[in-house]
Each structure stands twice: as C-alpha cells, then as structure tokens.
Amino acid sequence: MQGKQKKIFNKTALYVILALLALVWIVPVFTLVVTALKSKQDFYSGIGLFQLPENIAWGNFINAFTKGRLFTYMKNDLIVSGFKVPLGILVEALAAYALTRLNIKHKTGIFIFFLIGMMLPMQAALVPINIIYSKLNLLNTYFGLFYVYIGFGISFGILILRGFMKGIPKDIDEAAYLDGCNKWQMFLHVILPIVKPAIATLFITDFLSTWNEYLLASVIINDNAMKTVPVGLMTFVGEHGTDYGYLCAGVLIAIIPVMIVYLFFQRYFVEGMAGAVKS
C-alpha cells in the first residue's frame, strides 16, 4: 500500500515539475504571439503585455508578408533548400556507399577526413569563399549558396548514412551481384531503399538547418531580392527595429513553416535522431 502511494506521489510530482517547466518553456512563444497581434498605436496607449488589444492588428501579418518582403525571403529559402537537401543527400549517399561496400583503399582514413569537417567552424572558410565567389560571380546566386551548404552538410550526412549502410549484411551484395546487378544498380535498387529511414531523417534535419542558416547566407547574399529567411529577418529588424508588433508578426510567419514540418515529422526527430546516434 505504501509503495503504491509513493508511486502515485512520484507520478504527480513528475507531472507538476514537467508542467511548470513547460510553462516556462512556452513564454517566448506566448510573448511572440500576443505581441504580434498589437499595432503600433496599441503600444503608445500603454497596453500591458498580457492584455489583448481591442482590434487585433492583422495588418502586421499582411505588411510583413508583402512590404517586409517575407514572401520573397521564404521563396528564396525554399529554392535553396529544395536544391541543397536532395542533391546533398545524393552526394553523401554515393560516398557512404563507396565507404561501406566498394573496393577502395583507406576507407577509415577517408571517413575520418570527411568527419573533421563537421567540427570546423564555418568562419574558417568564410573569407576564402567570399573571395572565390566574388571572382566567379557567385555572390547573390542560389547556386553559390546551396553549393557551400552541400559542402558543410557532407560530414554529418556521411556519418549518418555510413552508419546505416554498415548495418546492412554483406550477403545482400553477393546475392545482388549474382542476379547480375552492377554497382550502380545495386546502389539505386538495393541499398537506397534499405536506408530510406535514414534518408528521411536526414531530409528533415537538413531542410531545417538549411532553412535556418544565417552566417554563410549573410556573407554570400546581400541583395534583398535574394535573401533567405534568417538574413531577411535581420534586415527586417534593421528596418523596423522598434515596431515590435510588426517585427513579431514577421518572426511568427517565418517560423510557421518549420513548426508545420516539425508537427508532421516529429517522430523523425526524437526517434530518428536517437537511432542515428546509436548506429
């Protein structure tokens, strides 16, 4: 009986702690939403943070989307991510395939060589990339941006895909070769379908990190028409620094796509990431 009481007490304590923490966690989002609903006039009238305005300022959202160029920023980000993510995964999968299943020398050495890139700070490549890009006229281009993104994603992608591919039994290769598959057919029709879960996880984490990247984009892009969301948001802050309602509406719009992706594919993060690490 006592044990059971203790169990109930423990469970209640757990819920209370988690609920309190969740309350603290939600503060930034709560602040963002209630502020986005207020117009500039509301702030002058001295409305409290926790009060709702009489008229919800939908204009904030419309202005942010059009005059604030958020539509352009989101379009650009979608194009860059749309190229970076599939191409990056293809390149990484090819390399991981070679590193796990093909007859090449120094596999571990090459793998470690690729791995180092994961820890290098982007800053170390920033100035040369800027110099080379300005010579090749690649500044302010989609290609310029997604090319460096692929480069900086390679290490992590190879790490994950190699881990998964290593787990596939070698018997499959033998069987496929006996059936007359060559290396490319084997890659496309045998290995890729098996590592689909890993590709799905990569697809989503890659999309988010590309969508959210700021440092490289801030150096490669300075034309307003080509900016991605994070760089655009900083421009947005520079232009409307004190109009917090408008600003928060912009941020809210900018993070809605990732919220949707997250809600739909949540299991790929929490379960997928854990699985990827274990392998």
Added chain:
Amino acid sequence: MKKRVKTNIGSYIFLMPALIIYLSVIVFPVFYSLYISLFKWNGIGDMEFVGLNNYINLFVSDPIFITALKNNIIWIVLTLVVTMTIALALAVMLNKQFKGRTFFRGFFYFPCVIAPIAVSIIWRWIYNPSVGFINEFASLLGLDFSQSWLSDPKVSIYAVFVAALWQAVGQPMILFLAGLQGVSTEVLEAAVIDGANGRKKFFKITIPLMKETFVIVIATLIVAAMKVFDVVQGLTGGGPNNATQMLSTYMYSQTFTYNNVGIGTAISCIMVIIMMLVIVPYVSFTAKDD
C-alpha cells in the same frame, strides 16, 4: 588482373562528387584562410606579409580578443554545467513511463527547430527593459524593478546564454534519451535486488553505463560552444562594449565591419586550432569501433 584495376577506378567515382565539393568548400578555403592570416590586408589593396604578427598581436595587445576568448570559455563551462544538467534531468524524467511522454519530448525539443536568428529576435523583445516580458511579469507580481538585461555588461552574457539555453537544450536531451534507452533494464533490476535505491542506482549504474553518450554530448556541446554565433549576433552583436564578444562574432566584425581581413582569418584559425584539440580525441573515439 586488368579487370580488377578497372573496377577499382569505378568505385572511386562514387566518392568523387563528395570529395570535390568537400575539398572546394572546406579543405581548400581553410588552408587559404591560414595563408591570408599571415598578411596585413584590408580585403582589397595589396597584401603585406607580416608572418605570425597577427597572432602575436591578438594575444599580446588586443584586450577584446582576450575578452572573446574568455567568453567562449565561460560559454563552454555554462553549457557543460547548466545545459547538460537540465538536458540530463529532462531526459531522465522523459524516459519514465507515463501518459503524454511523447508530447513532452516533442515540446521541449521544439525550440531546436526555430532559426537561432528568430530566437534572438524573440528574446530581444523578452528582455526589453521597459515593456519586455520579464520586467512586465515582475511588475505583475508587484515587484518594482526594471533591469536592462542586454545593455548591462555585467549580466548581458548570461542573458544571451539563457536565450541560447532555451533553444539548445533539446539536442543533448535527445542524445541522453538515446543513451538511457541503451541502459539494459536487467542490470538495473539486478541492482534493485542487490538493494540499491533510486539515487544510488542512477549514479552508480546508469551514469557509468552511459559513458559513451556523455563523451558524445560533451564533445558536441564544446564544439557548439566554440561555434556559437547566430544567437549572440542577433541579440547583442557582441556588445555592450564588447561584453558578449565571442571569437566568432569578433572574427566577423574584424573581417566584415573593420576590413581587418588578416586579423579576422587569424582569429578563425585560432578557432580551428582550439576545435582540433577537442576533435582529435573525439574522432579517435568515434572511429575506434572500426
């Protein structure tokens, strides 16, 4: 014999795209940075060879660089103590069996998916000294204070850290959850039979069994702490009066604001060297099972 050589070359073709992109985006630029760091250069005019002077000057006569270095170390300590503890505590709670577990896991992880730049804009507003959330909340409770969080050099770095913490805690939490799931329940049950209580079980058995997870978490947290940029840049840009300057932000402003490209690249090379000190043991640990 001949056939074998041919198949080998065919195998290397699979590696080529990744290798070419990796060499051109990362390897070559890093060495190029190293080269530039030996010059005094404004990015446009002639380059003047100065040897290691950029490095020496940074350490000997640049107090802002020293502040930045210190701040990175403070940041590492804060992440290892605060972020890691909270992440572990959350992971332990969310590893228990209860209704709503999946929801809470997803809930605490979700700030990780928001762009750090967006996070910094949100927190700027929370820290607003006159009408921000914290000071408004205090006045709601009847407390009369208005602290300026980001413009006070004494507290600004901690204020920035809290914003970063909110965003970053989900990642190590997931890693810890994965580690906890790897701890076999049989071992834990055996410990209970042997008379271990909850706390003892956790510190004497669970934690030692998660050694690998700890290595991964610590390494990734240190690397992330060395790299931290977006949140700081978005919240303070290194200010007030360089109080939140990090190596990354200082490199950025030296290079792109003040056009001291030689000094900027020297800072980035110092970042690489510090990272290497962390990476080499980590990589050898990761590759050990090969």
